[in-house]
Amino acid sequence: MAHKMDFANRDRLRDSWRREHLDPATLWRRAGLASGSTAVDVGAGIGYFSVPAADLVGPTGKVYAADILPEMLADLRAALPGAHASRLETVTSTEYSVPLPDQIADVVLLSFVAHEVDEPERLIQECSRLLKPGGRLLVLDWDPAVEPPPGPPTEHRLAEETLVKAIASASLALESRRPAAPGVYEVLATRRS
Numbered sequence: 001m002a003h004k005m006d007f008a009n010r011d012r013l014r015d016s017w018r019r020e021h022l023d024p025a026t027l028w029r030r031a032g033l034a035s036g037s038t039a040v041d042v043g044a045g046i047g048y049f050s051v052p053a054a055d056l057v058g059p060t061g062k063v064y065a066a067d068i069l070p071e072m073l074a075d076l077r078a079a080l081p082g083a084h085a086s087r088l089e090t091v092t093s094t095e096y097s098v099p100l101p102d103q104i105a106d107v108v109l110l111s112f113v114a115h116e117v118d119e120p121e122r123l124i125q126e127c128s129r130l131l132k133p134g135g136r137l138l139v140l141d142w143d144p145a146v147e148p149p150p151g152p153p154t155e156h157r158l159a160e161e162t163l164v165k166a167i168a169s170a171s172l173a174l175e176s177r178r179p180a181a182p183g184v185y186e187v188l189a190t191r192r193s
């Protein structure tokens, strides 16, 4: 069974390693997020990526931060700058279902979440459902070929090839693959029409 991050360890989601290696604004921009865009951050945690996304989309855009743990989302809301309240909405999701309409998003982010589910292909399918045609899915996750630290034990990680296969079977076209940070892979895909 896939291993989920313990809520008690949530401060790791904003540690110095992340701040040095994973710049949220740079990653969102790589996926095409811009002023007026709609983003869905699936498995948003405490909002390390969602809050900067709300800066990028500006007052005419929208960010949905979805997570299965309401306590993560409560933490996110507590740290949310007042100006962002109307453009960032938290959404409590279930394992393979985000309660948002089809084709709502220009960009969907799945950051360090795919390795936490038993059936990553079902979660990728759900991400695809949320994307507008031409919209992009950005996936970040731990490379099992690289020893920790940082990150979870290698046996808890998800092979990049498994993810790429899931993408191919979910109406998504693979756009690029690259290392995003030491021990972290990035896969970018586009929703076909």
Ligand SMILES: C[S@@+](CC[C@H](N)C(=O)[O-])C[C@H]1O[C@@H](n2cnc3c(N)ncnc32)[C@H](O)[C@@H]1O
Residues within 6 Å of the ligand: 004, 005, 013, 042, 043, 044, 045, 046, 047, 048, 049, 066, 067, 068, 069, 072, 093, 094, 095, 096, 110, 111, 112, 113, 116, 117, 123
């Ligand atoms: C390692 S944390 C990453 C958080 C955030 N994406 C980041 O990179 O800062 C994984 C998060 O995904 C959430 N999660 C796990 N399985 C999920 C699922 N099936 N759907 C939505 N969220 C999920 C967990 O509750 C946790 O908040």
